[in-house]
Amino acid sequence: MRKQTTCTFINQYSEIEGLQKRRTVTYSAKIIPEGIYLLIKEETGSDVLTQACICSSASFENAVSFLKYIYENSIDIGGWYDVLNDINMQFTVV
Numbered sequence: 001m002r003k004q005t006t007c008t009f010i011n012q013y014s015e016i017e018g019l020q021k022r023r024t025v026t027y028s029a030k031i032i033p034e035g036i037y038l039l040i041k042e043e044t045g046s047d048v049l050t051q052a053c054i055c056s057s058a059s060f061e062n063a064v065s066f067l068k069y070i071y072e073n074s075i076d077i078g079g080w081y082d083v084l085n086d087i088n089m090q091f092t093v094v
Helices: 060-071 079-085
Strands: 006-013 022-030 035-046 045-055
Touching: 006 060, 022 060, 035 060, 045 079, 060 079
Parallel strands: none
Antiparallel strands: 006 022, 022 035, 035 045
16 A cells, blocks of 8 residues: 555635635645645635645644644634644744
8 A cells, every 4th residue: 555645635715795705725735855844825816825834743644634623624824833833743934
């Protein structure tokens, strides 16, 4: 059996006038030589925002569990670094 080296979750939000804009948030993890590369990408129309970090001491399984948690709780750019700090996962912003 082949070991998984990438994981992606995607949330798509509809336009709701006066409440929220249409957007897509992508959560991804990838094993790289330095550790686990985590990326959050938010796309709204023509705008794309990204934030990324490397978790050098986390296992891939822990990183995927973290991604699943922030995906299921709709935590996106602006809040996910706080969650990493809350769970004491060491990371370096890239």
